[in-house]
Structures are given as structure tokens and as C-alpha cells.
Amino acid sequence: MLITIxxxxxxxxxxxxxxxxxESSVGGLAxxxxxxxxxEPSAWVGWPGIPLSRISDGExxxxxxxxxxxxxxxxxxxxxxxxNFYYGFANRTIWPLFHYFPLHTTYNKTFxxxxxxxxxxxxxAVAEILRPGDTVWVHDYHLLLLPEMxxxxxxxxxxxxxxxxxxxxxxxxxxxxxxxxILRGLLGADLVGFHTESYGRHFLESVSAILGHETRPGKIRxxxxxxxxxxxxxxxxxxxxxxxxxxxxxxxxxxxxxxRSLDRKxxxxxxxxxxxxxxxxxxxxxxLFLERNPEWREKVTFILIAVPSxxxxxxxxxLKKSVDESxxxxxxxxxxxxxxxxxxxxxxxxxxxxxxxxxxADVCLVTPLxxxxxxxxxxxxxxRDEGDGVLVLSEMAGSAEELSGSILxxxxxxDEIAEAIKExxxxxxxxxxxxxxxxxRRIAGHTVVRWAGDFLRELSRSRKETKA
Ligand code: GDG
Numbered sequence: 001m002l003i004t005i006x007x008x009x010x011x012x013x014x015x016x017x018x019x020x021x022x023e024s025s026v027g028g029l030a031x032x033x034x035x036x037x038x039x040e041p042s043a044w045v046g047w048p049g050i051p052l053s054r055i056s057d058g059e060x061x062x063x064x065x066x067x068x069x070x071x072x073x074x075x076x077x078x079x080x081x082x083x084n085f086y087y088g089f090a091n092r093t094i095w096p097l098f099h100y101f102p103l104h105t106t107y108n109k110t111f112x113x114x115x116x117x118x119x120x121x122x123x124x125a126v127a128e129i130l131r132p133g134d135t136v137w138v139h140d141y142h143l144l145l146l147p148e149m150x151x152x153x154x155x156x157x158x159x160x161x162x163x164x165x166x167x168x169x170x171x172x173x174x175x176x177x178x179x180x181x182i183l184r185g186l187l188g189a190d191l192v193g194f195h196t197e198s199y200g201r202h203f204l205e206s207v208s209a210i211l212g213h214e215t216r217p218g219k220i221r222x223x224x225x226x227x228x229x230x231x232x233x234x235x236x237x238x239x240x241x242x243x244x245x246x247x248x249x250x251x252x253x254x255x256x257x258x259x260r261s262l263d264r265k266x267x268x269x270x271x272x273x274x275x276x277x278x279x280x281x282x283x284x285x286x287x288l289f290l291e292r293n294p295e296w297r298e299k300v301t302f303i304l305i306a307v308p309s310x311x312x313x314x315x316x317x318x319l320k321k322s323v324d325e326s327x328x329x330x331x332x333x334x335x336x337x338x339x340x341x342x343x344x345x346x347x348x349x350x351x352x353x354x355x356x357x358x359x360x361a362d363v364c365l366v367t368p369l370x371x372x373x374x375x376x377x378x379x380x381x382x383x384r385d386e387g388d389g390v391l392v393l394s395e396m397a398g399s400a401e402e403l404s405g406s407i408l409x410x411x412x413x414x415d416e417i418a419e420a421i422k423e424x425x426x427x428x429x430x431x432x433x434x435x436x437x438x439x440x441r442r443i444a445g446h447t448v449v450r451w452a453g454d455f456l457r458e459l460s461r462s463r464k465e466t467k468a
Contacts, residue, residue, distance in 0.1 A: 010030040031448050090141060158459060236378045287330050296422070300425065
């Protein structure tokens with residue numbers, strides 16, 4: 001059996017008025033694993049998204065039963081745990097530090113204590129269902145201690161771990177007061193996977209410098225075990241995006257967008273509203289572009305989709321305010337009666353509407369200051385029927401390694417982004433198709449299903465090697 005463990009289950013429980021509702025999310029991870037779920041039994045362990053204080057004991061049992069039908073095993077968390085584990089250690093310590101924002105990083109002992117406690121809760125939940133011969137796959141920065149906690153409970157288990165965010169360079173990682181515990185936590189796995197080779201190298205360097213373990217490329221020796229380390233760049237469900245154009249709802253939405261933009265060129269960006277995504281710098285670059293290229297005013301519309309995220313964390317609330325203000329400034333400065341320079345959508349859109357925006361956009365601006373991978377860049381390229389469209393992509397996104405045919409920019413260099421916007425708008429359709437061809441083939445060949453398969457095969461291979 002494959003046991004997947006992530007902070008959130010693919011099914012969320014929400015309370016609307018008096019009753020509980022179960023909402024499924026079709027995230028990349030769930031899609032990637034779907035193939036294995038079909039061919040062998042599987043289970044998923046995670047938080048169902050509702051704090052314990054919002055459900056009664058009876059409801060808790062009901063949720064457990066109902067989720068079991070979908071092979072999901074809930075780990076219930078109190079409001080206090082959500083506050084300190086999720087909003088605290090995961091999103092105010094690990095997330096900023098691993099994205100090279102040491103000044104946003106909070107080092108708080110309570111956050112850490114609760115993070116350890118919640119990881120132990122997850123380990124207990126896994127131990128309850130884990131049987132000999134099962135494979136465990138732990139995901140992401142919320143559960144860095146889990147591999148070793150499971151190993152302690154089940155020394156023979158086959159355990160893989162995948163980190164969806166960057167692993168920072170040693171100089172950043174060493175700032176963490178709990179750096180040794182985190183590394184030991186990860187070394188409980190048989191295979192630790194990252195999006196890129198360089199994140200893997202950073203990890204090896206930290207393990208060697210902090211724990212003094214013997215390392216060689218792709219391998220760490222710890223006690224009597226060997227831990228494998230590898231790069232597994234995550235892909236997307238490319239068919240879902242490339243075939244979106246055949247959905248009548250998507251076609252209707254594209255027409256609507258084109259009609260409203262009066263056939264102006266469309267620049268698009270899509271991200272969670274997160275300070276790692278470089279949104280203020282991107283807006284500033286657009287402002288510079290309009291200032292320096294008056295001939296483009298009224299001829300282009302920038303659609304900025306920002307999905308609300310972690311609004312309870314202060315840095316996110318501040319970011320929201322500054323983004324609102326800078327969009328207001330640009331509209332005041334350049335807007336006319338018939339033209340709004342930026343359309344700002346602060347909400348999540350249904351898949352069909354998102355796909356329609358990808359299809360309608362002439363240029364997609366993906367300029368994170370740091371990003372583990374960035375799937376939006378891949379989704380945009382996959383969505384374009386004719387193979388046209390221009391991707392402007394940050395060098396600091398993991399996906400830049402695979403998408404070298406895009407216009408690559410330093411996300412802190414607003415002059416360079418402003419230039420790139422102009423270059424993108426002027427690129428001939430033939431040149432667009434020529435640049436995108438190899439990237440589109442790569443995206444179609446390296447899907448999320450292949451990613452999951454590659455990781456799980458490597459996990460089973462490294463287990464056999466260790467045992468031999
Ligand atoms: C983390 C890492 C890594 C966005 N807006 C809407 C919407 N989305 C979907 C996109 C895409 C996903 O959300 C965002 O994925 P990203 O990869 O761009 O970024 P993170 O959320 O930060 O993800 C990242 C990823 O994990 C996977 O390992 O690539 O580096 O930070 O799939 O399509 N979906 C819908 N409406 C929206 O408005 N339906």
C-alpha cells in the first residue's frame with residue numbers, strides 16, 4: 001500500500017451553517033498519485049482543514065468514517081496547534097527562511113514545540129495504518145520531522161520525502177536554531193527528493209557541515225543506513241491544460257475576456273498572494289514599462305490574479321495593503337475613461353476560468369523572488385493551442401532550469417522586467433512558436449504522473465540497494 005502524507009488531505013471539511021460539507025481538491029499531487037491509487041491500494045493521511053473546536057465528538061467520528069470511504073485518514077488539530085504549527089513554525093519560520101527571507105523569519109520556541117508535537121501526532125496516525133511492505137511518501141515543509149519519527153516507530157518502513165519549496169544554501173539554513181533536529185528528521189527517509197539538483201546540493205552541504213556525516217553526490221551515510229538524495233522536477237497534468245480549449249465553458253470565458261479587453265494585448269500573472277512571488281516588483285516594472293513606452297498605453301491590459309493565502313500571517317496582510325496601493329497608483333497615473341491599466345482579481349478562480357485566462361494571454365509574467373518550482377509557468381505554456389505566447393520567467397524559480405526558452409529575468413531588476421515586457425509584446429508569432437516548442441514537449445513528456453512514478457521507483461531502487 002502507498003501511504004501519502006501531507007499537511008492537508010485532498011478532501012477538506014467545511015462547516016456551512018449547521019452542516020458539514022466535504023470538498024475535494026484536484027491538486028497536482030492528487031493527480032500525480034492517481035495512477036498508483038488505481039493499481040494498488042493507497043491511503044492518505046493529513047489534516048481535513050477544520051479545527052477541533054468547530055466540530056463535536058460525534059461529528060469527529062462521522063468525519064473519520066466518511067473520509068475512510070475515500071481512503072483518507074484525518075489528523076485532527078486544535079486551533080492552538082493550527083496557530084503555532086501551521087501559521088507559526090511552518091509559515092513564519094520555515095517558509096520565509098527557505099525562501100531567503102531571513103528578516104521575515106520568526107524564531108519562537110512555542111512554534112517549535114507545537115511543530116514537534118503535531119509531527120508526532122502525524123507519526124502516530126501513520127503508525128496506526130502502516131503494515132510491513134507498505135511505502136510511505138511524506139510531503140513538504142510542514143512535516144520535516146516526520147520521516148525520522150516514523151522510522152523510530154517502524155524501523156523497517158520504506159520512507160520517501162519530497163520538499164516542494166527550495167532547500168536554501170547552508171549560509172541561510174544554519175541560521176535556524178533547530179537545524180540539527182530538522183536534518184535528523186529528514187534523514188529518517190530512504191530517499192529525500194527536491195525539485196532541482198541545486199536544492200539537493202544545499203541539503204548535502206548542510207548535512208555534512210552541521211551533522212558531520214559522510215556525503216557524496218546523491219548519497220548520505222548515517223549510522224548503518226544510506227539515504228539517497230535526488231532531483232525530481234515536478235510536472236503538471238499537461239493533458240488537462242492542453243485540452244482545456246475544447247471545453248465550451250473555457251471557450252465562452254476566452255471570448256468574454258477578449259471582448260472586455262477590446263482586443264488589447266493581454267499580460268497575465270497568477271499566484272497566491274505571497275511575498276515570495278515578487279508581485280510588488282512586477283507591478284513596479286509594469287509601471288516603468290508604461291512610463292517609458294507611451295505608445296503602449298491603452299494598447300495593453302495587465303490581468304493580475306492573486307489568490308488569497310495565509311491571511312492570518314502579518315507579512316501577508318502587509319503585502320495585500322501594499323499591492324492594493326500600488327495598483328491604485330498606476331490606475332490613477334495612467335488610467336483613462338476607457339482603459340484600466342491593471343485588472344486585479346483577488347480571489348481563486350474555477351479551473352475553466354483560469355485556463356481561459358492562460359489561453360487569452362499574450363504574455364505571462366512569472367517573476368517570483370524565489371520559488372521551489374512554479375507550476376503556473378508550465379500550465380501557461382501547456383494551455384496554448386498554437387504554441388504561441390511568451391513566458392517571462394524569473395531565474396529564481398526552479399522551473400527556469402527546464403524552461404530556458406522563456407525570457408529569463410532577475411525578479412529584483414525592475415528595469416530588466418520592464419524591458420522583457422516590451423520584448424515579449426514585440427516578439428513575432430513565429431519566434432514565439434520556435435521558442436516554446438522544446439519547452440512544450442518537455443512539459444508534455446514530464447507530467448506529474450511521471451514525476452510521481454520516477455520518485456517512487458527511485459525510492460524502491462534505493463531501498464533494494466541499501467538492503468543488498
Ligand atoms: C508550491 C511551491 C511548487 C493558482 N491560482 C488559481 C489556481 N492556482 C493553481 C495553479 C497552480 C497552483 O495553484 C500554484 O502552484 P505554484 O507551483 O505556482 O505555486 P505554490 O502554490 O506556491 O506551490 C511551488 C509547488 O508547490 C508544487 O511543488 O511548484 O514552488 O511554492 O497549479 O494552477 N487554481 C485555480 N484557480 C486559481 O485562481 N483553480
